[in-house]
Amino acid sequence: MTTAPLRVGIIGSGIGRSHAEGYATQSRVTIAAIAGLDERSKTLAGSYGARHYGEYAELLAQPDIDAVSVCVPNGLHAEVTLAALAAGKHVLVEKPLARTPAEGESMLAAAKAADKILMISFNHRQRSDVQYIKQIIESGRLGRIYYAKSYWMRRAGIPGINSWFVNKNMAGGGPLIDLGVHMLDIAMYLMGEPTPVAVNAATYAEFGPRGQKGMNSVRQTVEGKYEVEDLATAMIRLDGGATLQLETSWASHGPNGDDFGIILYGTEGGAELQVVDYHNVKTVRIFYDEANGTPVDLVPNIKPGGGHVDVINNFVAAILDGAPAIPSAEDGLRRTQVIDACYRSSAEGREIRL
Numbered sequence: 001m002t003t004a005p006l007r008v009g010i011i012g013s014g015i016g017r018s019h020a021e022g023y024a025t026q027s028r029v030t031i032a033a034i035a036g037l038d039e040r041s042k043t044l045a046g047s048y049g050a051r052h053y054g055e056y057a058e059l060l061a062q063p064d065i066d067a068v069s070v071c072v073p074n075g076l077h078a079e080v081t082l083a084a085l086a087a088g089k090h091v092l093v094e095k096p097l098a099r100t101p102a103e104g105e106s107m108l109a110a111a112k113a114a115d116k117i118l119m120i121s122f123n124h125r126q127r128s129d130v131q132y133i134k135q136i137i138e139s140g141r142l143g144r145i146y147y148a149k150s151y152w153m154r155r156a157g158i159p160g161i162n163s164w165f166v167n168k169n170m171a172g173g174g175p176l177i178d179l180g181v182h183m184l185d186i187a188m189y190l191m192g193e194p195t196p197v198a199v200n201a202a203t204y205a206e207f208g209p210r211g212q213k214g215m216n217s218v219r220q221t222v223e224g225k226y227e228v229e230d231l232a233t234a235m236i237r238l239d240g241g242a243t244l245q246l247e248t249s250w251a252s253h254g255p256n257g258d259d260f261g262i263i264l265y266g267t268e269g270g271a272e273l274q275v276v277d278y279h280n281v282k283t284v285r286i287f288y289d290e291a292n293g294t295p296v297d298l299v300p301n302i303k304p305g306g307g308h309v310d311v312i313n314n315f316v317a318a319i320l321d322g323a324p325a326i327p328s329a330e331d332g333l334r335r336t337q338v339i340d341a342c343y344r345s346s347a348e349g350r351e352i353r354l
């Protein structure tokens with residue numbers, strides 16, 4: 001087991017900034033180095049008194065680094081993770097685990113062979129409001145959940161019309177693999193990890209190819225055309241008969257700017273999470289009927305919190321204390337398998353059995 005202080009490196013400085021903020025809350029961690037090809041990476045390294053490297057391989061060659069956060073474009077997750085594990089580092093990889101199940105499987109196998117922690121950053125699952133709903137479900141208050149609708153819909157939120165996000169090879173897909181993976185993760189986590197048995201999905205690209213509905217972005221840019229979907233919808237059949245509807249878009253003529261959430265329908269009650277434009281107050285409602293049949297909507301006052309800080313806390317505890325590495329790479333792989341099946345279902349115009 002690695003001993004404190006844990007010396008970490010962060011590769012990539014977009015969401016990598018949130019990882020730095022998380023590590024900075026940990027008394028047993030030193031941020032030793034940050035790698036990145038952009039000015040942001042140099043600035044971030046400077047603000048934490050860390051060394052800066054350009055290419056990720058330079059950081060991985062440093063023997064004093066015990067663990068790394070992999071915060072690079074999706075297409076590099078497998079490559080950088082495999083190199084990091086080969087260099088003897090523990091790895092926390094950003095979502096999605098990988099572009100394909102084959103890539104994901106190679107990452108899990110490499111972590112096992114190297115006997116290192118591999119964990120995934122599903123930060124939204126760690127939100128305090130999602131954790132609250134999890135507790136309500138585990139208390140039995142909602143009964144058996146037989147249907148859920150999980151979604152992340154944006155009106156004009158393509159993350160940079162010339163960014164790596166719209167390049168199929170670098171991203172693996174559009175909003176489904178980017179935002180949908182979070183909402184699939186939250187749904188499967190809250191529903192108790194039922195096994196997905198079949199998916200029926202459709203994808204659309206109505207605005208991206210016309211150069212419309214992009215966000216102002218400082219993301220890494222790429223040459224070339226818009227190659228991924230800008231809206232996806234999927235019906236996922238789960239073992240035991242429950243179903244999940246998953247909807248996601250970066251661009252649509254929808255009602256809200258940025259709107260994510262989930263509605264869970266149980267035999268004894270329901271629960272809703274809705275986060276509009278990242279507004280974090282009163283995001284949860286619980287629905288049930290009183291004995292006399294009166295419908296009740298409960299609006300708990302949940303303190304906003306969780307997210308990356310909790311993911312990083314779990315990663316550090318897994319390395320230093322042998323605590324469970326949650327959210328697990330196995331969960332990451334299961335989500336990748338469903339998303340891959342959704343893309344195949346859309347391409348082939350039929351249901352895909354898993």
Ligand SMILES: NC(=O)c1ccc[n+]([C@@H]2O[C@H](COP(=O)([O-])OP(=O)(O)OC[C@H]3O[C@@H](n4cnc5c(N)ncnc54)[C@H](O)[C@@H]3O)[C@@H](O)[C@H]2O)c1
Pocket residue numbers: 011012013014015016035036037038040041054055056057071072073074076094095096121123164178218219220
């Ligand atoms: N969990 C979340 O809420 C969340 C939010 C945003 C992004 N992400 C994920 O984080 C990852 C990065 O997304 P982003 O928005 O930060 O992208 P970004 O374009 O803003 O940043 C990418 C970073 O990777 C660096 N990089 C690229 N190639 C490199 C190389 N060869 N060596 C070293 N550094 C390299 C770039 O210099 C840059 O700093 C993606 O997988 C994305 O899905 C997660």
